[in-house]
Amino acid sequence: MAITPFIADHPLIQHKLTLLRDKNTGSKEFRELIAEITMLLCYEATRDLPLKEVEIETPMAVTKTQVISGRKLAFVPILRAGLGMVDGVMQLVPAAKVGHIGLYRDPETALPVEYYCKLPNDIANREVIVLDPMLATGGSAIDAITQIKARGVKNIKFMCIIAAPEGLRALQDAHPDVKIYCASLDDHLDEHKYIIPGLGDAGDRIFGTK
Numbered sequence: 001m002a003i004t005p006f007i008a009d010h011p012l013i014q015h016k017l018t019l020l021r022d023k024n025t026g027s028k029e030f031r032e033l034i035a036e037i038t039m040l041l042c043y044e045a046t047r048d049l050p051l052k053e054v055e056i057e058t059p060m061a062v063t064k065t066q067v068i069s070g071r072k073l074a075f076v077p078i079l080r081a082g083l084g085m086v087d088g089v090m091q092l093v094p095a096a097k098v099g100h101i102g103l104y105r106d107p108e109t110a111l112p113v114e115y116y117c118k119l120p121n122d123i124a125n126r127e128v129i130v131l132d133p134m135l136a137t138g139g140s141a142i143d144a145i146t147q148i149k150a151r152g153v154k155n156i157k158f159m160c161i162i163a164a165p166e167g168l169r170a171l172q173d174a175h176p177d178v179k180i181y182c183a184s185l186d187d188h189l190d191e192h193k194y195i196i197p198g199l200g201d202a203g204d205r206i207f208g209t210k
Contacts, residue, residue: 002172005163005180006044013040013183020161021199027208031084034133034161034206037183038088041159045129045181046073046093071127072096074120078103078132078144081203085131085159099123101147103140105193112139117147124152133202135163135182136195138170145175161202162186164195 008014019025020033052069055062075089076082079102086098102116120126130144141158148156158171159181166189171180186195194200204210 002176003179005168005172005182005185007185008041008044008181008183010040013037016040017161017183021197023200025205027205030205034084034202035088035091037161038085038131038159039091041161041181041183042089042092042129045157045159045179072122072125074099074123074126074128076101076119076128076130076144076148078130078140079116081133081206082131084133084202084206085161089129089131097122097126099128099148101144103143105137105140112143114143114147119148119151123148124154126153127155127157128153129157129159131159133161133206134195134198135160135167135171135180136189137164137193138167138174141167141171142174145171145178149175157181162195162198164189 016033016037020030049071050069051066053064054067055064073093073096075086075096076099077086079100097120099119100116103112103114106113128148132141135141145156156178158178162184163182164186168185186198188196190196201210
């Protein structure tokens, strides 16, 4: 059985998501909003990181407190739109490693085509969070996670800004062990496989290419 997805309903996320969707939002503000929403989602996606007790000395006293224990993280953005989410996660976890998987959607078949894959050498020993702003058909996410699993990774999460029901179901069917974090579950895909109401092409809006 698939793990129940986490759909963020926090007022700050929803407010920023409204600004993100607006067609009048320019590339600079769009990039900033992507990073901010990603940071808030990452806060939730890392909630289960284990802690260990350490002893430190404050200016006032010696005390026992907690730090993250052992588990190493890697973030893997799906190129190119996933790059827009990297700054947000790295602000929270600056010691994490970053891999990259390059995929594009064939305009005729709407299927993902891989053109690049570079992952950390010790990826199998890390918890991996895959990043892509849009979960539309689910094809790119499924392919990327399949590639990561082939490297021996056991603990994988997927984080997006907006998901379509069709893509969510496809990803859950293909990888029921992967927990999904997103800011909104939208209505449907149109005939061109774009999310409705969505926010347009995330890559083009991040990089100002259209």
